[in-house]
Amino acid sequence: MATAVFDPSVASPRKTRRQRSHNPPAPPPRPWVGALATTVAVIALVWVVVLGISSETSKELGLPGGVTTFIGSMTGLVGMYLALVQVVIVARIPALERILGQDGMLRWHRWLGPWPISLLAAHAVFITIGYAQASRTGFWHEIGKLVDSYPDLLAATVGLGLMVAIGIASIRAIRNRMRRETWWVLHLYMYLALALSFAHVIVLGPSFVGHPVVRIVWSVIWAATAGTVLLYRVALPVARSTRYGLRVVEVKREAPGVTSVICSGHRLERLAVSGGQFFAWRFLTKGLWWQAHPYSISALPQPPYLRLTVKAIGDHSSAVSKLRRGTRVAIEGPYGAVTVNARRHEKVVLFAGGIGITSLRSLLEDLPRQSQPIVIMRASSEDQLVLRDEVAELVRHRRGVVHELVGPRKSLGSARTMLQRLVPDLLQRDLYVCGPPGMIEDVIDAAAQLGVEKSAIHYEVYSW
Ligand SMILES: Cc1cc2nc3c(=O)[nH]c(=O)nc-3n(C[C@H](O)[C@H](O)[C@H](O)COP(=O)(O)OP(=O)(O)OC[C@H]3O[C@@H](n4cnc5c(N)ncnc54)[C@H](O)[C@@H]3O)c2cc1C
Structure with a gap:
């Protein structure tokens, strides 16, 4: 060309x-944003629980199916709330993104992931059992009756089915067998699933029926979340x-x-x-x-x-x-949060596996001269030491040193040995790691064993 x-x-x-x-x-991350977001999330969770509890009377709880229906309502409310939190986490709100970075966001998303789906599945089961107990019918008969009598429930059932399918597809063993694109398209259906479930909550939920203000507040929160996703995932990138x-x-x-x-x-x-x-x-x-x-x-x-x-x-x-x-x-x-803003110490060590050097190469440009970087470039063969001349030049001007480690993984020794041998003052440095997931795990484990504080380890996994 x-x-x-x-x-x-x-x-x-x-x-x-x-x-x-x-x-x-x-812009640098603002730690108070993380604290504020956590506080708001916890307060909102408490509000949701109080909302659920306050909508029940002891008389209703004493009726046949009362306790089961109550458990169903609570699991539904909390499940919907956690689903909303999940959406906010992946909305890529810049202030949160700067704190969490890609890996933090995925970690939270995966950690929380099973909860909303399990709670919403439990909600469907408990509500059906509760209603069946109240009307003294069977579980399957009650399912037919509920879906037949309430149009919003049919939509919500389809929504729940979608959520469960997405949850199953996200199990690591299954996800690893799928193409990333298939998994991603399937994930988009989560937005549809939530939209389908929304109406039945405010039309049938005991916390909402006869409580117009609560209905409005809940609807505004959901609309604001949808707006945030559209703003940051669609409008801003297009603009x-x-x-x-x-x-x-x-x-x-x-x-x-x-x-x-x-x-x-x-x-x-x-x-x-x-x-x-x-x-x-x-x-x-x-x-x-x-x-x-x-x-x-x-x-x-x-x-x-x-x-x-x-x-x-x-x-x-x-x-x-x-x-x-x-x-x-x-x-x-x-x-991404693996930037110079994450640095705790003046000096750094950068550990790149193969193509992982790309982000560390640009990071090097941002490092001040006193950072004296030690750069460890690992590659399977000499010709895979990508951008090596540029890296060498940048490191030289920061009075640092580059170590090129070439060969099969086993022949290079453990990450612990490498760090001990090549970075004598490891504890006085920030460690940046970039590359494939296996290598990153090895390096992080080794660094932790050698006493490097968690806050001084920054990594970007080139995978999903
Ligand atoms: C934050 C980040 C920065 C990256 N930077 C670089 C870079 O500078 N240079 C580079 O060569 N590669 C980089 N990668 C990896 C790159 O995204 C994948 O190699 C690429 O998306 C593979 O797509 P594919 O269709 O060619 O291969 P596929 O066969 O579709 O995927 C191969 C593997 O790549 C990973 N992958 C695929 N799609 C994605 C995705 N959308 N998000 C995350 N991982 C995916 C998965 O682990 C998958 O198993 C980066 C990845 C991440 C997460």
Whole structure:
């Protein structure tokens, strides 16, 4: 393709790239946002529980099926609330995203995930049993009766069915056998499932019937959540992509199977992004436009240019090397908290597995000269030490050192031995790790065993 437009030799002897560039860094995380979000979430949970309890009288509880129906109402209310929290977590609200990062967000989402679905399934079972006990009929007869008599319940039942299907598909053993895109499309149905379930809650729920104010408050909270998702997951990315108008200007082979894509855009000097962050990239070309994949920036922007570097491992990443000049590019982000803002110590060690070097390469540009980085680049073969010259140059100007470890994983020794051997002052440094999940687990475990504090370990897993 065309001649090079992007100058990778960004390390100035006197100034860091950030000092030479007008690109603003991503805003730092505000710890109080996390505390506030947690407090609001806990208060809202208490409100939901109080709402459920206060809607029952002791007389109602004493009736046949009273206690079972009450358990059904409570599990339903709390389940719906936790589903809402799940939606907020993945809404990519910038202030939260800066605190959680990609991995924190996924960790919370996965940790919480089973709860709303299990509680809502329990809700359906308990309510049906409770109603059956009250009307002295059987469970199956009551299901037919409920779905038949209440149209909103039929929609909610379809919604619950969808949620359970998504929950099952998210079990790791099943998820690992699915294509990421299939899993993602299936996940989108969660929004439909929640929308289908919404009406029956306010039309039939004992906490809502005869309580118009509670109905309004609940509806406003749900509408605000839907608005937040639309704003941050749809409107903002569309607006940003339109504003920057990125197009592919160069596709460059870096190593066997590894390609850098350089995009050019307008007003890119206004894009607030930090080294170590990533975007979800959507290449608007036949066959690719419908999927957005996360790739880190492999260098800070050099307005009007932005670069990503991709290793071909599947259909999307392989198609990247065949992109044509002029292809439009939509972006969602920047995301990620593995930036210079996470640093606790002056000095750092960066540990990259294979293509994991991309985000650490851009992070290096943001590091001050006194950071004296120790960079450990691990690769299966010499030609997979991607961007090694750029990394070496950046490290040299920060008076750091690069260790290149090449060969099969077993021959390189354990992560613990590597850290002990190569980073004598490990406890005085922040550790940044990037790459495949297995390697990251090994390095984090080793660092923890060697006494590195959790708050000094920052990582980005190149997987889902
Ligand atoms: C935060 C982050 C930053 C990344 N940065 C880079 C980078 O700079 N350069 C690079 O080459 N790769 C990067 N990756 C990995 C890259 O996203 C995947 O290699 C790519 O999406 C694979 O898609 P595929 O269709 O080619 O392969 P597939 O066959 O679809 O997937 C292969 C594997 O890639 C992972 N993967 C696929 N789709 C996604 C997705 N949407 N989100 C997360 N993981 C996925 C899964 O582990 C999957 O098993 C990054 C991943 C993450 C999460």
